[in-house]
Amino acid sequence: MYSPFRTAALCGALSGLLLALPALIEAFTGETSATSVLFALSPAFALPLLTALHRRQSAVTGRFGDLAHTVNLVGLGLFGGAAFAANLVLFHFDDAVIDDALAGGPTVPVLSGSAAVFAVGCALFGATLIRARVFPRIPSWGYAVVLPLFAFLTSLPDSLLTVALHILVGAVLIWLAAALWQHAEATALSTSRLPVAP
Numbered sequence: 001m002y003s004p005f006r007t008a009a010l011c012g013a014l015s016g017l018l019l020a021l022p023a024l025i026e027a028f029t030g031e032t033s034a035t036s037v038l039f040a041l042s043p044a045f046a047l048p049l050l051t052a053l054h055r056r057q058s059a060v061t062g063r064f065g066d067l068a069h070t071v072n073l074v075g076l077g078l079f080g081g082a083a084f085a086a087n088l089v090l091f092h093f094d095d096a097v098i099d100d101a102l103a104g105g106p107t108v109p110v111l112s113g114s115a116a117v118f119a120v121g122c123a124l125f126g127a128t129l130i131r132a133r134v135f136p137r138i139p140s141w142g143y144a145v146v147l148p149l150f151a152f153l154t155s156l157p158d159s160l161l162t163v164a165l166h167i168l169v170g171a172v173l174i175w176l177a178a179a180l181w182q183h184a185e186a187t188a189l190s191t192s193r194l195p196v197a198p
Contacts, residue, residue, distance in 0.1 A: 005052050005184035012049025012177030018042035020170025027163045033091065039166075040087035043080025046173060050076060050125070052180055057134040065128045072121030078114035079151060115151045122147035129176075139175035146172060 019042045022035035029035075054061075054069040061068070090098055102108055126144020129135055150165050 003184045003188060005056070005180055005187070008048040008052030009177045009181035009184060011045040011047075012052075012180065013174050015042045015045035015049060016170040016173030016177065018045065018170075019173070020167045023163045023166030023170070026158065027160070031091070031158055036087040036091045040084045043076060043083055046076060046080075047073070049173065049177055049180070053129070053135065053176060054125075056180065056183060057128065057132040060132040060134060061128045064124075065132070068121070068124035068128045071117065072125040075114070075118030075121035075151075079118035082111050082114050115155070119148035119151035122151065135176055135179045139172045139179070142168065142172035143176065 018038045022038040026032070026035050050069070050072060054065060058065055058069075090101075093101075123144055126140060126142075126147065129140035129143055130137070146165070146168050150169050153165055154162055156162055
């Protein structure tokens with residue numbers, strides 16, 4: 001039987017894997033075209049997870065939860081678009097070309113603003129996860145603390161710190177996806193035990 005929560009959980013787990021596994025590979029190989037493609041796709045799969053997490057706890061979080069979800073959704077869209085462009089387009093340009101492209105115009109302020117909206121949205125939504133206590137506390141705190149740091153520190157040159165951040169964010173997403181999957185399984189089990197009307 002189809003369950004939107006299961007689908008969202010699978011998407012969230014895939015999003016986490018598309019962050020953590022390439023980062024682990026890059027710790028040994030450095031940045032490659034293949035790992036950049038995987039990083040670029042990850043944010044798109046996080047969108048269904050974010051919405052499903054919100055739906056699961058919305059009865060507890062109320063209007064603040066709706067606001068936090070909206071800000072986080074917009075921020076993820078902006079940040080995901082920037083990650084997509086950086087990993088699939090800018091990755092193939094020479095540093096001099098990238099520096100020239102970023103030197104003028106609104107590009108840098110818009111990218112910085114996108115990261116800021118994403119960071120604020122993650123902090124707000126993470127706060128709803130912590131307050132609602134519907135999902136495990138460790139990944140909830142991780143969402144509130146690690147993801148906002150990730151928004152700004154991933155622009156730094158590749159290092160063990162950026163590798164570790166990618167792996168931590170991936171682990172947070174996978175953990176939350178697993179918790180959502182357990183909820184979907186429990187809901188399906190309780191529904192299957194309901195008496196059938198004659």
